[in-house]
Each structure stands twice: as structure tokens, then as C-alpha cells.
Amino acid sequence: xxxxxxxxxxxxxxxxxxxxxxxxxxxxxxxxxxxxxxxxxxxxxxxxxxxxxxxxxxxxxxxxxxxxxxxxxxxxxxxxxxxxxxxxxxxxxxxxxxxxxxxxxxxxxxxxxxxxxxxxxxxxxxxxxxxxxxxxxxxxxxxxxxxxxxxxxxxxxxxxxxxxxxxxxxxxxxxxxxxxxxxxxxxxxxxxxxxxxxxxxxxxxxxxxxxxxxxxxxx
Amino acid sequence: xxxxxxxxxxxxxxxxxxxxxxxxxxxxxxxxxxxxxxxxxxxxxxxxxxxxxxxxxxxxxxxxxxxxxxxxxxxxxxxxxxxxxxxxxxxxxxxxxxxxxxxxxxxxxxxxxxxxxxxxxxxxxxxxxxxxxxxxxxxxxxxxxxxxxxxxxxxxxxxxxxxxxxxxxxxxxxxxxxxxxxxxxxxxxxxxxxxxxxxxxxxxxxxxxxxxxxxxxxxxxxxxxxxxxxxxxxxxxxxxxxxxxxxxxxxxxxxxxxxxxxxxxxxxxxxxxxxxxxx
Numbered sequence: 185x186x187x188x189x190x191x192x193x194x195x196x197x198x199x200x201x202x203x204x205x206x207x208x209x210x211x212x213x214x215x216x217x218x219x220x221x222x223x224x225x226x227x228x229x230x231x232x233x234x235x236x237x238x239x240x241x242x243x244x245x246x247x248x249x250x251x252x253x254x255x256x257x258x259x260x261x262x263x264x265x266x267x268x269x270x271x272x273x274x275x276x277x278x279x280x281x282x283x284x285x286x287x288x289x290x291x292x293x294x295x296x297x298x299x300x301x302x303x304x305x306x307x308x309x310x311x312x313x314x315x316x317x318x319x320x321x322x323x324x325x326x327x328x329x330x331x332x333x334x335x336x337x338x339x340x341x342x343x344x345x346x347x348x349x350x351x352x353x354x355x356x357x358x359x360x361x362x363x364x365x366x367x368x369x370x371x372x373x374x375x376x377x378x379x380x381x382x383x384x385x386x387x388x389x390x391x392x393x394x395x396x397x398x399x400x401x402x403x
Numbered sequence: 404x405x406x407x408x409x410x411x412x413x414x415x416x417x418x419x420x421x422x423x424x425x426x427x428x429x430x431x432x433x434x435x436x437x438x439x440x441x442x443x444x445x446x447x448x449x450x451x452x453x454x455x456x457x458x459x460x461x462x463x464x465x466x467x468x469x470x471x472x473x474x475x476x477x478x479x480x481x482x483x484x485x486x487x488x489x490x491x492x493x494x495x496x497x498x499x500x501x502x503x504x505x506x507x508x509x510x511x512x513x514x515x516x517x518x519x520x521x522x523x524x525x526x527x528x529x530x531x532x533x534x535x536x537x538x539x540x541x542x543x544x545x546x547x548x549x550x551x552x553x554x555x556x557x558x559x560x561x562x563x564x565x566x567x568x569x570x571x572x573x574x575x576x577x578x579x580x581x582x583x584x585x586x587x588x589x590x591x592x593x594x595x596x597x598x599x600x601x602x603x604x605x606x607x608x609x610x611x612x613x614x615x616x617x618x619x620x621x622x623x624x625x626x627x628x629x630x631x632x633x634x635x636x637x638x639x640x641x642x643x644x645x646x647x648x649x650x651x652x653x654x655x656x657x658x659x660x661x662x663x664x665x666x667x668x669x670x671x672x673x674x675x676x677x678x679x680x681x682x
Contacts, residue, residue: 292598
């Protein structure tokens with residue numbers, strides 16, 4: 185590690201700890217400085233990335249002779265017409281983007297998100313994979329959770345009305361659903377809290393300590 | 404003294420954070436070596452790489468729009484890169500977050516892809532620059548020569564030997580993808596795995612790809628520490644797991660204390676409401 189890299193690393197650590205100081209000392213001079221520095225730096229870097237991206241995705245191709253790309257460039261620029269009195273023109277890039285997005289996603293979503301899930305769930309029962317009880321558990325879970333999302337009054341009263349024949353099946357689905365949401369939420373909260381703290385310790389203390397020890401050993 | 408008993412009442416967020424912080428610092432320097440139980444999805448992840456023929460083309464899709472998401476887990480990504488390198492895989496590295504290309508470049512140097520494993524740029528691996536557009540950009544991996552004019556180092560695509568035999572994702576044996584945003588792995592699966600039948604591995608959690616697991620995705624690295632240990636490249640994730648375990652224990656202890664206290668308070672309250680007479 186060169187002295188310059190070490191210096192940059194120490195500046196980064198100083199800024200990070202300045203931001204972290206908010207937890208213990210509230211708004212203070214170090215926090216405000218680091219906050220402004222971070223926002224300013226991010227915006228400046230964002231502009232740079234934006235330019236690089238335009239260059240690599242568009243201008244490089246245009247200069248290489250693929251002049252047809254001028255069409256998407258114009259369509260892209262039209263999005264800024266929202267800031268002018270010709271704001272109607274912004275509908276074109278929005279519509280085109282939505283259309284392309286739907287076209288890219290629609291068929292593949294049906295295959296991956298619907299058909300594959302149904303096939304896998306049924307297949308597991310037939311092949312008893314990973315074991316018969318897990319397979320049955322999965323089928324019951326999938327089917328019962330699906331009944332929770334039947335919103336038609338005419339067809340869903342069997343599940344949603346208290347007098348409905350399959351009311352308790354829907355309630356079972358609710359348990360499955362809540363357990364899975366609870367698991368996801370708990371793991372996310374634990375990850376966000378401990379992950380943040382542990383990463384801070386590793387990145388801002390351990391790595392700096394190791395880098396300084398390495399540097400001083402070399403010296 | 405009994406008035407002071409519920410210690411957690413005086414445990415405000417600052418003290419709680421400080422205790423956690425001190426615990427983490429101690430563990431960072433003195434790992435406790437908690438056991439790391441095996442996990443099926445991580446084993447699948449390793450097996451899928453092991454079962455892919457040596458020298459195959461592997462696509463790596465990264466979506467890091469914030470650099471800390473790479474920096475925080477770089478040893479884990481480094482372990483994956485080294486694991487692939489031990490099998491002499493040809494790596495095509497695609498960047499869909501604005502920090503991803505930089506992350507790839509850092510990994511290559513930091514984990515010695517060229518020095519330790521003898522990889523050559525353009526022959527054994529290629530890094531592509533950031534391409535904006537999320538799903539449409541990911542879909543563009545099907546035709547690299549149309550989507551890019553140059554690689555991340557500014558070399559024209561046509562001059563790269565690896566790209567003489569690889570035109571897009573359809574030529575890959577395996578693809579690995581990562582994002583901290585839950586919808587992005589779905590995009591990778593749709594555009595790479597479902598469309599072209601390429602086996603996928605998620606570098607995120609199982610929950611991100613649960614509906615595709617076993618059909619399109621054949622492994623996920625929910626426990627990065629376990630992966631690092633199993634493939635023989637232990638890194639920071641191992642000590643982070645120790646920290647998480649210790650913090651989890653502390654949290655569980657506090658929850659337990661809170662529950663006991665809450666139970667005692669409700670008992671006392673009930674006794675006051677009924678004038679000390681148990682109903």
C-alpha cells in the first residue's frame with residue numbers, strides 16, 4: 185500500500201467516523217462536514233458516471249458509425265421536455281420504456297414465476313423430493329397462501345366467509361404467510377443492524393489496523 | 404435495589420450500540436471460532452461450480468451501485484473468483500451497477516488473478532464497463548459485440564481473443580449474479596437462466612431466488628462464511644459471523660429479560676387492579 189493510498193484510506197475512515205458520531209453526539213461539526221462532503225462528492229461522481237455511461241453506451245457507437253442510434257438518443261432527450269411547455273413529448277420515451285420493459289419481462293415472468301413454481305411444487309410430490317413430508321408441506325403451504333389472495337366476492341366466500349367450507353384452510357395459509365414474512369423481516373432487521381455494525385468494525389477498525397501494521401512493518 | 408433491577412430500562416440505544424461495538428471489536432481481533440453449521444444452499448453453490456467442466460465460460464453479473472456493498476463483502480467475492488480460477492474458468496465480468504467495473508478491477512488485483520492463477524486479460528477474463536438500463540442491459544448480454552464497443556480498459560471488443568469464441572450469455576455454462584436489491588436477481592434469472600437455460604448461482608440469499616431454486620438457480624450463498632471455509636479461502640466473513648452470533652446472543656438475552664420483566668409487571672398490575680386478590 186502506497187503512502188497516498190493509506191492517506192486516502194485514513195481520510196475515508198475519518199469521514200465515516202464523523203458520520204457515525206451522529207449516533208452519540210447528535211448533529212455536530214464533524215457530522216455536518218462529512219454529510220455535506222458525502223452529498224457533494226456523490227453528486228459530482230454521479231455526473232461523471234452519467235457522462236461515462238452516455239459515452240460508452242451511445243457516443244462511442246455513434247462515432248463508430250452506428251448512426252441509427254441517434255433515434256434512441258433523441259427519444260431519451262425527449263424526457264427532458266417535461267421541463268418545458270412541450271411536456272407532452274415526454275410521454276413517448278415513457279411509453280417506449282414501459283413497452284420494452286413489459287416485452288422483456290412478460291413471457292419470461294410467466295415461465296419463471298408462475299409455471300416453474302407450479303411445476304416444481306407438483307414434481308416434488310410426485311418424485312417425493314426432498315422427502316414426501318416436505319413435498320406435502322410445500323403443496324399445502326402454496327395452495328393455502330394462494331387462497332388468501334382471492335379477492336372475488338362471488339368465488340372466494342368459501343375461503344373468506346366465516347361460514348365458508350374452506351375458511352380454516354385460508355386461515356392456515358395466513359399462518360404460513362405470516363411465518364414467512366416474519367422470517368424475512370427478522371433476518372432483514374438482524375442483517376441490517378448487525379451487518380452495519382460489523383461491517384463498520386471490519387472496514388473502519390480492523391482493516392485500518394492491519395494496513396497500519398503492514399505499513400509500519402515495511403518502514 | 405429492586406427499583407433498579409430492570410437494567411434494560413437504563414440501556415438506551417447509545418449504550419446498547421456501544422456494547423455491541425465493543426463486542427464486535429474484540430471479536431474482530433480475537434475470533435471466537437463459533438461452529439459454522441452446514442447449509443444445503445451453500446453446498447449446492449459449491450457443488451454446481453465443482454460440477455461445471457474446467458475451463459468453461461462463466462458470466463459474472465454484478466450490480467453494485469454503492470461501493471460499500473462490494474467493499475463490505477469483498478473477501479467473499481474474492482473467494483468466489485479464486486474458486487472459479489482454481490477450475491480455470493473463463494470469466495466474463497459484466498457491470499450493471501456504476502461501481503461494479505471498479506469492483507471487478509479491484510478483485511482481480513487484490514486476489515491475484517494474474518499473479519497467483521496465471522490468468523491473462525482478454526484471454527481468460529474480460530471486464531466490461533457499466534451498462535445502464537437494468538433488465539434491458541442484462542438482456543443485452545446476449546450480444547456483447549452489439550452492446551459494447553470497448554471493454555472497461557478501453558480495448559476494442561474485436562481485439563479480445565476470448566470474445567472470438569464467446570458472443571453472449573448463450574455461450575456460457577454457468578452464470579453468477581449479485582445485487583443487494585431484491586428485484587435485480589430476478590432480472591438476471593429471467594434474461595439469462597430462463598431465456599437461455601443457463602444454470603444460475605445467486606451470490607445473495609436464498610430468499611431472493613426462492614421461486615427459481617432447483618429449476619433455474621442451483622445454489623445461493625446465504626452463509627458467506629461457510630462458503631469461504633469450505634472452498635479454503637477464509638476471509639473476513641468468518642469473523643463477521645462470530646460477531647453476528649455474539650450479537651444475536653446478546654439480543655436474545657435482552658429479549659428474554661424484557662419478556663420476563665413484562666410478565667412480572669403485568670402480574671403486579673393485575674394484582675393492583677384486583678386489590679391483591681387473585682381471581
